[in-house]
Amino acid sequence: MKGSVPFLASLIKKLEVDFAIDFMTLSSYAGKSANTGNLKVIMDLDTDIKNRDVLIVEDIIDSGVTLAKVEKMLKERNPKSLSIVTLMDKPHNREVNLKVDYACFLVENYFLVGFGLDYKEKLRNLPYIGIMDEKFIDLNE
Template identity: 50%
Template sequence: MMGDAVSTPVGTEADILRVLIARDALSERVQALGAQISQDYAGRDLFLVAVLKGSVVFMADLIRAITVPHRIDFMATSSYGASTQSTGAVQIIKDLEESIEGRHVLIVEDIIDSGHTLAYLRRLLLARNPASLCICSLLDKKERREANVPVDYVGFVIPNEFVVGYGLDFNELYRNLPFIGVLKPEKYQA
């Protein structure tokens, strides 16, 4: 054991100011999104693209709620680093493994903030000639939008607060929390 002082581990529920969206509300909304997507994509070649890492928990629950056949793939981007604000410069870290040409693509995102990353991804994927391209985001921070991005499916519109949990992180922590919570400002303000 290191030192004698007892401290609260970083990255725990103790760092949360308040729960914004509870586990049950998340589950109910994801089921509703899955049902709507299943209805809208019946008879189509649905291809879901999750934007890593934040959307992985949402994507896992969403694909179980979608009842029509579908395939999945992943992309990873970087525009935040260890900051709470997007730099606006998007970098592709992992690209798709399959072609999306002629497919009905649904981008699955955890949160839309400024919209710059999603606007960039949308342009990139549209250039690959999908049959259609739509966007599903668990969270939408409309107050922060700087880029005009059409969002077809939204789980929750949230206020301009720094949130973590259910896949969303700060400095790679808090993804495991089963709810969306507002992080205490002292945890990310240096």
């Protein structure tokens, strides 16, 4: 959720339909920088999405494993429609079949920070998106 806030804030300024915003907080990283494949719902939606048009807003989609699980979970709640929009998509890293309806940017396999994307909960506040230098990334923490 945290990473998508800047993108969501920019996106809603362009929407010309009535909408409600709700949040889910999920974790698949267990404190590490790599996806574990395990999904934990930390905070669920407050809104009943049955028969509603739902747009999942993501900051970045990498393997797609977590998002595919979220999509399945939300489809079980019978929304009228369910679409996915992301600021950045890494389709070359996809490990599951996932239809991304809208992607602003297709990106290569870099560790990106800024505009909501973090490294150890830092650098989210950068007003741009940058590539994190590999020499500063510790994946063994």
